[in-house]
Each structure stands twice: as structure tokens, then as C-alpha cells.
Amino acid sequence: xxxxxxxxxxxxxxxxxxxxxxxxxxxxxxxxxxxxxxxxxxxxxxxxxxxxxxxxxxxxxxxxxxxxxxxxxxxxxxxxxxxxxxxxxxxxxxxxxxxxxxxxxxxxxxxxxxxxxxxxxxxxxxxxxxxxxxxxxxxxxxxxxxxxxxxxxxxxxxxxxxxxxxxxxxxxxxxxxxxxxxxxxxxxxxxxxxxxxxxxxxxxxxxxxxxxxxxxxxxxxxxxxxxxxxxxxxxxxxxxxxxxxxxxxxxxxxxxxxxxxxxxxxxxxxxxxxxxxxxxxxxxxxxxxxxxxxxxxxxxxxxxxxxxxxxxxxxxxxxxxxxxxxxxxxxxxxxxxxxxxxxxxxxxxxxxxxxxxxxxxxxxxxxxxxxxxxxxxxxxxxxxxxxxxxxxxxxxxxxxxxxxxxxxxxx
Numbered sequence: 001x002x003x004x005x006x007x008x009x010x011x012x013x014x015x016x017x018x019x020x021x022x023x024x025x026x027x028x029x030x031x032x033x034x035x036x037x038x039x040x041x042x043x044x045x046x047x048x049x050x051x052x053x054x055x056x057x058x059x060x061x062x063x064x065x066x067x068x069x070x071x072x073x074x075x076x077x078x079x080x081x082x083x084x085x086x087x088x089x090x091x092x093x094x095x096x097x098x099x100x101x102x103x104x105x106x107x108x109x110x111x112x113x114x115x116x117x118x119x120x121x122x123x124x125x126x127x128x129x130x131x132x133x134x135x136x137x138x139x140x141x142x143x144x145x146x147x148x149x150x151x152x153x154x155x156x157x158x159x160x161x162x163x164x165x166x167x168x169x170x171x172x173x174x175x176x177x178x179x180x181x182x183x184x185x186x187x188x189x190x191x192x193x194x195x196x197x198x199x200x201x202x203x204x205x206x207x208x209x210x211x212x213x214x215x216x217x218x219x220x221x222x223x224x225x226x227x228x229x230x231x232x233x234x235x236x237x238x239x240x241x242x243x244x245x246x247x248x249x250x251x252x253x254x255x256x257x258x259x260x261x262x263x264x265x266x267x268x269x270x271x272x273x274x275x276x277x278x279x280x281x282x283x284x285x286x287x288x289x290x291x292x293x294x295x296x297x298x299x300x301x302x303x304x305x306x307x308x309x310x311x312x313x314x315x316x317x318x319x320x321x322x323x324x325x326x327x328x329x330x331x332x333x334x335x336x337x338x339x340x341x342x343x344x345x346x347x348x349x350x351x352x353x354x355x356x357x358x359x360x361x362x363x364x365x366x367x368x369x370x371x372x373x374x375x376x377x378x379x380x381x382x383x384x385x386x387x388x389x390x391x392x393x394x395x396x397x398x399x400x401x402x403x404x405x406x407x408x409x410x411x
Contacts, residue, residue, distance in 0.1 A: 025232065025233075025236040026218075026233065026236045026237055026333075026335055027236075028236065028237060028238065028239035029111070029147055029237050029238070029239075031063065031109075031110075031111055031239075032109045032110065032111060032145060033111050033112075033145060033146075033147050034104060034107075034111075034112050034113075034114070034135055034136050034145050034146045034147070035111070035112070035113040035114070035147050035149055035237065035238065036114050036115075036119065036131070036132075036135060036146055036147065036148050036149065037113065037114065037115035037116075037119075037149045037151070038116070038117070038119035038120045038122075038148060038149070038150055038204075038208070039115075039116070039117025039118070039119065039120045039150075039151065039198070040117050040120035040150075040151075040198040040199060040201070040204060041117045041120070041158075041162060041165070041198055041199075042153065042157075042158045042161040042162050042165070043117070043151040043152055043153045043158070043222055044151055044153070044222050044230045045072075045115065045116075045117040045151065046072070046250065046253045047230070047247055047248075047250075048115060048151075048230055048231065048234060048245075049071050049072050049115050049116075050071055050247075050248035050250055050253075051231055051234075051245040051246060051247060051248055052066050052113060052115065052234070052245065053066060053068075053070070053071040053248075054246070054248050055244055055245055055246075058244055059238070059240060059244065062238075062239065062240055062241070062244075063110050063111055063239070064110070064111045064112070064113065064238050064239070064240060065107040065110050065111070065112040065113075066112070066113055067100070067103035067104045067106065067107055067112050067114065068100060068103065068114060068115075069099070069100075069103065072115070072116060073096075073100050073114065073116055074092075074116060074118055075092040075093075075096035076092070076096045076097045076099065076100035076116070077097075077116035077117075077118035077119050077121075078092040078096075078118050078121075079092035079093055079094055079095075079096045079097040080097040080122075080127065080130065080131055080134070081118060081119065081121045081122045081123060081127055081131075082123060082127065083118065083121050086169055086282065086286065087169045087170045087278050087281055087282060087286070088277070088278035088279045088280070088281045088282025088283070088286070089282050097134075100114070101134045101135065104135050104136060105136065111238060111239070113234075113238060114135070117198075119131065120150075120197075120198045120204055121194060121197060121198065122207070124207075125207065125210055125211055128207060128208060128210075128211045128212075129211050132144075132146045132148075132211055132212055144212060144213070144216050146212060146216065147212075147216050147217075147218065148208050148212055148216060148217045148218070149217075149218050149220065149237070150201070150204065150205055150208070150217065150218070150219045150220070151219075151220045151222055151230065152201050152219060152220065152221050152222065152341060153221075153222045153224070154316070154317070154320055154340055154341050154342075154343060154345075155199060155316035155317075155319060155320050155341075156308060156312075156313050156316045156317065156320075156343070156344070156345055157224065157345075158199055159179065159182070159308060159312065159316060160175070160255075160305075160306035160307075160308055161255055162195060162199070163175050163178050163179075163261075163306070164255055164256045164261040164306060165255075166178075166191075166192050167256070167261050167264050167265050167268065168256070168264065168286060168290060169286070170268050170271075170272070170278075170281060171191060171192070171265065171268065172265055172268045172269045172272065173191055173265075174265065175261075175306060175308075176309060178191070178192075179308070179309070179312045182195055182196070183312055183315045183316075184315075200319075200323070201323045201327065201341075202322070202323040202324075202326035202327050205217065205219060205327050205330060205332060206326075206330065209330055209331075209332060214330055214331035214332045215331075217330075217332040217333070218237070218332065218333045218334075218335060219327055219332055219333070219334045219335070220233055220334075220335045220336055221334065221335065221336030221337055221338055221340055221341065222336065223336055223337065223340060227247075228247070229336075231245040231246070231247070232245075233335060253294075254294055254298075254299070256290075256294075257299045257303040257304065257305065257306075257356075258303070258304045258305055258306045258307075258356045259303065259304055259356035259357055259358045259359075259362075260293065260358065260362060261306065261356075262356045262358075263358050263363065263366070264285075264289075264290065267285065267289075271285065283373055283377060284370045284373050284374060285370065287373060288369040288370040288371075288372060288373030288374070289366040289367065289369040289370040290366070290369070291369060292365055292366065292368060292369025292370075292372065293362060293365045293366040293369060296365040296369075297359075297361065297362045297365055300359075304356050304357075310344075313344050313345060314344055317342045317343060317344045318342070320341035320342040320343075321341065321342035323341060324338035324339070324341045324342060
């Protein structure tokens with residue numbers, strides 16, 4: 001992967017554009033198209049997946065199928081892209097991918113739609129070709145049934161969301177340090193090599209164009225001021241009536257606040273420092289503490305948000321301008337305003353946002369979530385649990401010595 005992420009020639013506008021300009025709806029794709037939405041991450045993927053899944057029965061009445069067995073066929077996408085699952089989760093297998101392929105083929109000549117942001121992680125042209133071929137490309141490029149849809153948002157809005165998502169998967173690095181690595185420290189691949197693989201959007205589009213052709217790729221620039229714009233775009237492309245797709249509330253998918261993310265990041269440090277297995281993290285931290293905290297606690301209006309420093313906003317806008325120019329030259333259909341990718345948003349100062357203080361109630365919900373999971377899934381069978389009095393003295397000395405050595409190393 002190329003890694004020159006910060007050097008560019010394009011000047012970025014200093015302020016956001018004005019009011020939303022109404023846009024004409026795109027023409028529907030040909031009947032029988034298999035629409036493949038590849039994300040990438042943090043571009044409205046979860047909201048559109050939830051809306052499509054909720055409306056699958058209604059869509060079927062208009063000749064459009066949603067063949068995935070769940071809202072998001074993440075395991076299938078991870079498997080075909082040879083990617084591991086989330087930290088501590090079971091590794092996806094070929095069976096997950098084949099199940100999705102079989103479901104898509106069962107739609108026959110009807111239009112269908114598949115959406116997963118993890119398709120953006122496809123490692124090379126061979127993997128992309130396999131995805132497209134398996135999902136049903138015709139003989140020859142002109143007869144392709146697969147049409148690729150890429151949704152884009154400005155990097156300035158993606159970066160804080162992606163950082164807190166990485167923290168939910170075990171990252172221990174603070175936000176500004178992480179920005180330094182992603183934007184200023186070549187080769188820009190540590191600690192998360194997947195970031196630029198996903199979010200160097202011009203190269204992402206270019207990889208898929210090489211396989212399916214520019215005529216089979218649509219790029220949608222998401223405008224956050226038009227809250228339902230992405231829903232209307234999908235309806236138009238799929239030939240669905242206006243208003244069929246509606247947002248589905250999902251507290252489990254909300255982003256963490258700055259304080260919540262910092263609490264989790266420091267927990268990640270303790271977790272790694274004590275050598276606990278990844279499976280425990282998946283079950284008790286991500287599936288227990290974080291999930292319960294998200295569902296039980298909605299952020300307050302005055303909660304400190306993740307604030308991106310201006311130097312990073314300007315660097316992101318410059319990269320966005322460069323990416324928009326390269327995408328425009330590829331000949332793909334672009335829906336929305338590419339200029340949004342190079343806007344430098346206003347930024348609050350650290351004094352305005354305040355320090356990241358965690359509410360005791362939020363911390364209590366997180367702790368309860370972990371305890372609830374621990375109670376439901378005991379780590380050891382009852383017969384293996386022994387009290388201190390039942391443990392031989394030699395074993396107690398060995399365990400105590402091990403703990404003392406660990407403390408000394410940490411000190």
C-alpha cells in the first residue's frame with residue numbers, strides 16, 4: 001500500500017458549504033442487479049444495514065431481496081477477505097461465506113442487496129475478483145450482475161469514530177498520539193494498518209474498479225446534514241418507493257463518549273498488562289461492560305466529545321481533496337458533493353470540551369455488564385474451584401511469587 005498520506009497539492013476550503021441543495025434521484029439499477037455495498041467503516045453502514053434488514057419483507061414485494069440471514073453478514077465478509085474477527089472472537093470460516101453466497105444465488109433473477117463494510121478490507125485484486133465472481137458476475141464485464149456501491153464521509157468525521165472503535169477492540173493508544181501515527185509517522189500503518197486500507201478512499205475505489213470496471217461502481221458522498229439522504233439513495237438505486245427505508249434506533253451501535261473511550265482505553269492497558277486471554281476481553285469487556293454501558297446510558301449533551309486538533313483536520317481535508325480528485329478521474333458515477341470530503345470543520349478547544357470525567361452511573365453500568373456475563377458463563381467448572389485452604393502450600397507460594405514478579409516488572 002502507498003503511504004504518502006499527508007503530502008498533497010490541493011487547497012481545502014476553510015468552512016462548511018451552505019444549505020443542502022436538493023439533488024435529483026439516481027436512476028434505478030437494472031432488474032436482477034446484485035448491489036454490493038462495501039462501506040467502508042463509519043460511513044453510515046450500520047444505519048443502512050438496519051433499515052434494509054427491517055424492510056426486507058416489504059422490499060420483497062417490489063422485487064428486491066435482502067439475502068443475508070442477519071442485519072450484517074460480518075462473518076461472511078471477514079471469511080472471504082481472510083480477516084480475523086474482533087479481538088477474542090471465533091475466527092470466521094468458509095462456511096459463513098458459502099452460506100451468504102448460497103442465499104444470494106437463491107434470489108435467482110431478482111434484484112438483491114448485500115452490505116458489509118468489511119468487504120473494504122479485501123486484501124488484493126484476487127480476493128475482490130472472488131467476491132464478485134461468487135456473488136454472480138455474468139460472462140464478460142458488460143454482463144456483470146454485481147454493482148459495487150461505496151459510501152464516503154470526510155476523514156475528519158471518520159477519524160474520531162474509527163479511533164474509539166479501535167479502542168473497543170483493544171487499542172491502548174490515546175487519540176492525539178494515534179493521529180500522529182496515522183498522519184505524520186511513516187509508514188502510517190501503526191498501530192492500525194487497516195485504517196488507510198479502508199480510508200484511503202481513492203485507492204479503495206481504484207482496487208474495485210480494476211476488477212469490475214468503472215461502469216459498475218457508484219460512489220456516494222454522504223452528507224450528514226441530510227439525515228435521510230442515504231436511505232433515499234438506496235431506494236432510488238433499488239427501485240423502491242420513497243420512504244420505505246427508515247432509520248432503526250440502535251443504542252448498541254452508538255459511539256462512545258470521550259470519557260467512556262478513555263475509561264476503556266485504560267482498562268485495555270490493565271488487561272494487556274496482566275496477560276489475560278483475548279476470549280475474556282471479547283466476552284466480558286466488549287460483550288459485557290461496553291455493551292451494557294451503551295444500552296443503559298445515553299450520552300448527555302454536555303459530555304466531552306472526542307476533539308480532533310486543527311492540524312489533523314487540515315491534513316485530513318487535504319487528503320480528502322486529493323482523493324476526490326482521483327476518484328473523479330476514474331469515470332465512476334459519483335452521487336453527492338465531493339467537495340464535502342475536503343472541508344475543514346470548526347473545532348472546539350480543549351477548554352471548551354472539558355476533561356473526560358466518567359459519570360459514576362456509567363461506570364456502574366459497565367461494571368455490572370461485566371459481572372453479569374461472568375455470572376452467566378463461569379470460567380471454570382465448579383469441581384475445579386478451590387479455596388485457599390484447599391490449595392497446597394507449594395502451589396500458593398508459586399502463585400504468589402508469580403504475582404510479585406509481575407508487579408516488580410510493571411514497577
